[in-house]
Amino acid sequence: MKCSHPDCTGVHDNTQALLRSSPEGATEYVQADLRDTELILERAADLLDFGQPVAVMLIAVLHLIQDDEDPWGIVARLMDAVPPGSYLAISHPALDVHHAQSTIQKVYDENVSTPQTLRTRDEVARFFYRAGPGGAGTGAGPPVAARPE
Numbered sequence: 279m280k281c282s283h284p285d286c287t288g289v290h291d292n293t294q295a296l297l298r299s300s301p302e303g304a305t306e307y308v309q310a311d312l313r314d315t316e317l318i319l320e321r322a323a324d325l326l327d328f329g330q331p332v333a334v335m336l337i338a339v340l341h342l343i344q345d346d347e348d349p350w351g352i353v354a355r356l357m358d359a360v361p362p363g364s365y366l367a368i369s370h371p372a373l374d375v376h377h378a379q380s381t382i383q384k385v386y387d388e389n390v391s392t393p394q395t396l397r398t399r400d401e402v403a404r405f406f407y408r409a410g411p412g413g414a415g416t417g418a419g420p421p422v423a424a425r426p427e
């Protein structure tokens with residue numbers, strides 16, 4: 279990731295602890311709703327150099343965006359705004375790994391204010407559709423498969 283600030287390493291979404299810049303690089307914090315992609319991109323451009331590829335990391339957050347809020351459109355707007363060669367990393371709880379998952383999720387959702395939307399492998403793979411034919415592909419799979427011993 280290349281940033282316009284000489285010491286920049288990235289823009290993080292979620293933790294005050296990461297606000298501390300260090301000799302290794304600068305960080306920035308944006309308080310924003312993921313659905314407000316315009317604001318996020320505008321604020322990110324204050325620090326990141328969008329003339330170079332960047333990494334967009336949506337870690338454990340897209341399941342908090344429901345289908346009717348169009349999470350695929352959100353990801354598309356973010357990836358449309360970043361330069362070619364940029365990376366997209368997603369972690370997302372699965373719907374089709376454990377057969378009891380949807381039942382457990384229903385009970386969970388009845389007890390929280392923000393329901394979670396678990397998704398199938400195909401639904402998660404659709405977030406990466408911009409890779410297209412001949413693209414890098416999704417590499418979608420459980421974390422253990424992505425980190426063989």
Ligand SMILES: C[S@@+](CC[C@H](N)C(=O)[O-])C[C@H]1O[C@@H](n2cnc3c(N)ncnc32)[C@H](O)[C@@H]1O
Nearest residue numbers: 291292310311312313336337338339342343392
């Ligand atoms: C499971 S945590 C993951 C946090 C972080 N990405 C990580 O991996 O440690 C989900 C986070 O998403 C945030 N969140 C929920 N809905 C959001 C939304 N619409 N826009 C931005 N953040 C949201 C929650 O406040 C929470 O901090």
